[in-house]
């Protein structure tokens with residue numbers, strides 16, 4: 655088989671780059687989701703602090719209503735003091751008034767505690783809003799960077815795919831078949847350059863006779879260990895595939 659190594663090496667390069675671009679594209683939505691999650695967490699902190707404030711205010715209103723009711727009750731008892739006939743009734747009323755007053759005192763303390771707590775919650779809301787503002791700006795930028803990277807990579811992927819499509823008709827069908835079979839089996843790398851006397855992919859030593867055959871390019875030589883197509887790079891060292899497009 656007259657094997658055109660230049661073209662098949664180019665095919666491998668394009669496939670490797672397509673694979674890398676696909677990996678980048680695959681990863682971006684997860685990164686974008688992560689940015690959104692962090693944004694939502696900041697928003698949630700604000701909502702939670704505001705909820706806390708709402709609960710605080712509701713509790714204060716409830717306590718104030720209770721105080722108001724008790725004070726009305728105390729007023730009623732005091733008016734009744736003038737109407738009672740016996741000392742016993744009088745003493746009982748005084749005890750009712752005293753008990754109600756103790757409750758009022760306790761409730762008023764609770765109201766003050768809620769008011770103090772409200773100051774803390776107010777601070778919590780402020781700091782949550784501040785944090786949200788900061789995060790929003792930073793995360794907005796992160797998101798824009800990701801979107802830009804997505805666009806770039808998509809364009810790059812499309813260009814590579816076009817290049818690959820243009821390359822394919824230039825390679826004999828049976829060579830592509832062999833390449834594809836090894837490509838599928840070997841996780842996306844069908845070729846391996848020989849560096850020194852070794853297969854660069856699996857580091858198995860290549861026998862001298864095989865080295866000669868590879869040098870002659872008379873036949874396709876597969877690595878005895880990993881089964882990839884072996885080739886010698888044009889320049890013996892360092893092992894480097896062609897420069898990236900656009901470099």
Ligand SMILES: [Zn+2]
Pocket residue numbers: 846853854855856857858877878879880881882
């Ligand atoms: Zn190998």
